[in-house]
Amino acid sequence: MKRTIFVILALLLAFPPGVFAQDDAEQEPVELRYSAWVSPSRQEMLNTLFDLYEEQNPNITIVREFSDFGGYWDVLATQTAGGNPPDLMTFLYNFKDDYASRGVLLDMTPYIEDETLDLSDIPQGVRVFGETGDEYHLVIIGSTAPALFYNETMIEEAGMEMPEMFESWDQFKEFSLELTENLPEGNYALEDAGRLDAIFNFWLRQQGKSFFDGETLGFEQEDLVNWWTLWSDLREAGAIPDAETFQEFAFVPTQDSLFANSRAAMRITNANQLPTYQQYSEDVFSLQMLPRGEFVGDYLGAAFLAVAAETEHPEEAIALLNFIINTPEAAVLMATEYGPPGSTAMQEVVRPTFDESQQKVLNYVGEVSDILETPVAIPPERGNEVEAAYLRFYEETTFNLAPLDDVVSRFFQEAETILGSDS
Amino acid sequence: MPLPESRKTSPSKGFLSRLDPQQQENLYGYIFMIPWFIGFLTLTAFPIFASLYLSFTDYDLFTSPEWVGLQNYVEMFTRDSRYVQSLEVTFRYVLLSVPLKLIMALLVAAVLERGLRGLPLYRAIYYLPSLLGGSVAISILWLQVFGRNGLFNGFLALFGIEGMSWIGHPHYALNTLIVLAVWQFGAPMVIFLAGLKQIPRTLYEAAEIDGAGTFTKFTRITIPLITPLIFFNLILQVIGSFQAFTPAFIISDGTGGPVDSTLFYTLYLYQQGFSYFRMGYASSMAWVLLAIIGVFTAINFFASRYWVYYGDEDR
Numbered sequence: 001m002k003r004t005i006f007v008i009l010a011l012l013l014a015f016p017p018g019v020f021a022q023d024d025a026e027q028e029p030v031e032l033r034y035s036a037w038v039s040p041s042r043q044e045m046l047n048t049l050f051d052l053y054e055e056q057n058p059n060i061t062i063v064r065e066f067s068d069f070g071g072y073w074d075v076l077a078t079q080t081a082g083g084n085p086p087d088l089m090t091f092l093y094n095f096k097d098d099y100a101s102r103g104v105l106l107d108m109t110p111y112i113e114d115e116t117l118d119l120s121d122i123p124q125g126v127r128v129f130g131e132t133g134d135e136y137h138l139v140i141i142g143s144t145a146p147a148l149f150y151n152e153t154m155i156e157e158a159g160m161e162m163p164e165m166f167e168s169w170d171q172f173k174e175f176s177l178e179l180t181e182n183l184p185e186g187n188y189a190l191e192d193a194g195r196l197d198a199i200f201n202f203w204l205r206q207q208g209k210s211f212f213d214g215e216t217l218g219f220e221q222e223d224l225v226n227w228w229t230l231w232s233d234l235r236e237a238g239a240i241p242d243a244e245t246f247q248e249f250a251f252v253p254t255q256d257s258l259f260a261n262s263r264a265a266m267r268i269t270n271a272n273q274l275p276t277y278q279q280y281s282e283d284v285f286s287l288q289m290l291p292r293g294e295f296v297g298d299y300l301g302a303a304f305l306a307v308a309a310e311t312e313h314p315e316e317a318i319a320l321l322n323f324i325i326n327t328p329e330a331a332v333l334m335a336t337e338y339g340p341p342g343s344t345a346m347q348e349v350v351r352p353t354f355d356e357s358q359q360k361v362l363n364y365v366g367e368v369s370d371i372l373e374t375p376v377a378i379p380p381e382r383g384n385e386v387e388a389a390y391l392r393f394y395e396e397t398t399f400n401l402a403p404l405d406d407v408v409s410r411f412f413q414e415a416e417t418i419l420g421s422d423s
Numbered sequence: 424m425p426l427p428e429s430r431k432t433s434p435s436k437g438f439l440s441r442l443d444p445q446q447q448e449n450l451y452g453y454i455f456m457i458p459w460f461i462g463f464l465t466l467t468a469f470p471i472f473a474s475l476y477l478s479f480t481d482y483d484l485f486t487s488p489e490w491v492g493l494q495n496y497v498e499m500f501t502r503d504s505r506y507v508q509s510l511e512v513t514f515r516y517v518l519l520s521v522p523l524k525l526i527m528a529l530l531v532a533a534v535l536e537r538g539l540r541g542l543p544l545y546r547a548i549y550y551l552p553s554l555l556g557g558s559v560a561i562s563i564l565w566l567q568v569f570g571r572n573g574l575f576n577g578f579l580a581l582f583g584i585e586g587m588s589w590i591g592h593p594h595y596a597l598n599t600l601i602v603l604a605v606w607q608f609g610a611p612m613v614i615f616l617a618g619l620k621q622i623p624r625t626l627y628e629a630a631e632i633d634g635a636g637t638f639t640k641f642t643r644i645t646i647p648l649i650t651p652l653i654f655f656n657l658i659l660q661v662i663g664s665f666q667a668f669t670p671a672f673i674i675s676d677g678t679g680g681p682v683d684s685t686l687f688y689t690l691y692l693y694q695q696g697f698s699y700f701r702m703g704y705a706s707s708m709a710w711v712l713l714a715i716i717g718v719f720t721a722i723n724f725f726a727s728r729y730w731v732y733y734g735d736e737d738r
Binding site: 070071073074077078080081098102104243244245246247248250251382384385388391392395396399401414417 | 486
């Protein structure tokens with residue numbers, strides 16, 4: 001008897017009850033890889049956000065894979081091709097089809113249905129961006145829209161007054177030319193926006209056209225000539241930088257840009273960038289609608305998060321996603337880094353915490369959301385090659401190496417070659 | 424290589440016993456080669472043949488390659504204007520930078536060879552750029568040197584000339600890259616230095632007795648005797664400069680700009696492969712580059728018969 005008890009006790013000591021019970025999944029250390037393109041301020045913000053999350057969830061480590069925007073998609077493509085994408089990827093809408101059609105992105109529908117991923121506060125009009133057919137791939141983390149940034153201080157000093165809104169691009173051009181006369185030597189009325197195919201698209205949409213129309217270009221050679229002539233005229237008058245200065249500042253980070261250094265009074269860029277620019281200057285920066293046209297050209301752009309289809313930790317990845325888009329702490333930290341949060345509930349939470357420039361962004365995006373009409377057409381396959389060609393040919397025009405008509409027709413030839421080939 | 428201790432066949436290995444001592448020695452050699460050979464097969468030979476296969480396909484990295492036959496090659500030569508541009512840019516770069524580099528290398532080597540005090544120091548200083556030159560850091564530095572507010576313009580300002588942004592102008596951007604290449608003349612220079620030292624002094628002395636001046640000595644003695652080294656450096660530099668990538672990539676921020684003026688062949692290849700996901704097309708570009716370099720090297724070898732003097736033949 002004694003011996004039996006002794007044996008039982010020994011067994012109990014060696015194998016305490018519960019040792020073979022399933023470990024709580026939460027206790028296993030989990031590593032999630034998160035990739036994003038960042039500026040220094042964004043990197044700081046994300047690090048703080050992730051540190052906070054790691055504190056609240058001690059078993060989770062977030063491996064941060066930050067890079068600058070330039071190489072981001074190359075790296076992501078290579079990682080994906082190697083079967084090794086990050087668990088969470090910051091994403092843009094125009095890349096969605098490339099990746100989703102190849103089954104690289106996790107379908108979040110099951111998580112939405114059982115509400116572990118709560119999208120209820122995200123307006124339907126914005127929520128649809130994440131859909132691909134019956135599946136759901138992208139969750140919005142912030143929305144933005146192109147805006148006209150202007151330096152209030154500089155314009156005041158030039159003795160001019162910024163109209164509340166430009167009723168037409170002609171009015172805008174006139175204003176820019178006048179402003180140039182009143183600015184000190186070496187300063188520009190605005191930064192070159194002719195190079196931005198997105199703004200060209202905006203301008204086209206205001207005329208009922210579009211950069212892409214299905215598999216082809218959605219505009220005529222004449223349209224491009226008119227658009228590029230506008231910018232040539234501005235350049236000739238010294239309202240925008242000349243060719244070499246343009247090259248010099250083409251790839252500089254925010255803090256080195258002409259606008260942030262009060263050398264250009266205006267800049268067309270995405271609204272969410274305003275606080276980032278403001279932090280680098282003593283002047284007062286503000287933003288307003290782009291010049292109006294016949295139709296509404298405005299559109300919402302956004303940054304998204306996607307999860308890798310083959311991730312080893314789908315539940316944890318979704319949990320982190322949910323944290324980012326639905327918790328007040330995350331919303332306050334992210335502020336307007338990616339633009340106002342997608343969730344209307346979070347927008348209300350952060351509004352009182354915003355500083356002046358962040359308020360401006362929030363209000364602006366709200367204004368634009370109210371007037372939206374048609375969404376932007378999805379580019380065809382190899383569309384990004386055409387966009388790269390646009391920039392190259394635009395550069396040619398800045399150097400006045402050939403007549404505008406000639407450059408435009410060559411661009412059309414190249415675009416047709418790219419889009420026409422079956423790939 | 425030490426001979427195996429025993430020349431008798433080893434009883435324990437039947438196979439070895441059927442080999443003669445020479446064959447046994449060779450066998451050990453092959454066995455030692457196996458690690459390298461595996462590496463060569465998997466990391467060099469296989470990728471090379473894979474890329475040959477891929478050059479006949481359409482491959483976007485995500486989905487399986489799709490066979491398209493010669494379509495990539497046809498597209499390159501008939502429909503791709505940027506391809507022609509990249510050839511122009513690369514040929515300009517090679518045909519300008521290589522001769523300039525070699526001339527610099529030879530001249531500086533000749534000057535140094537005269538026995539300057541502190542020769543090792545000068546040699547190191549001139550060699551250093553060629554060690555660092557292909558790096559990212561130097562390329563970024565070059566942006567500063569030739570930018571609008573860079574060193575070069577500062578130098579010009581001493582003469583009252585106002586310079587522009589050299590790397591930002593399509594007519595001059597490539598030239599800054601050529602200068603960067605020529606700046607790295609140290610590597611061929613060191614080789615020339617070694618070669619110059621081997622020329623017997625007696626030849627020069629004999630020439631001096633006959634009244635030869637510096638120029639004559641240089642052109643009639645020095646140059647002919649180092650033609651093998653010139654040839655060697657020429658081959659290496661041509662091959663290397665066709666493959667130049669990093670400086671163009673950094674200085675143009677990956678665009679090959681402004682206006683494709685710095686679109687090196689390899690840079691365009693990279694764009695096609697990694698920015699546009701056309702790996703099949705990029706592979707075919709790579710093989711055409713191989714053919715081009717092969718042709719140039721063959722021309723060099725063929726021509727060498729006419730101007731390279733090896734000193735052990737009747738001329």
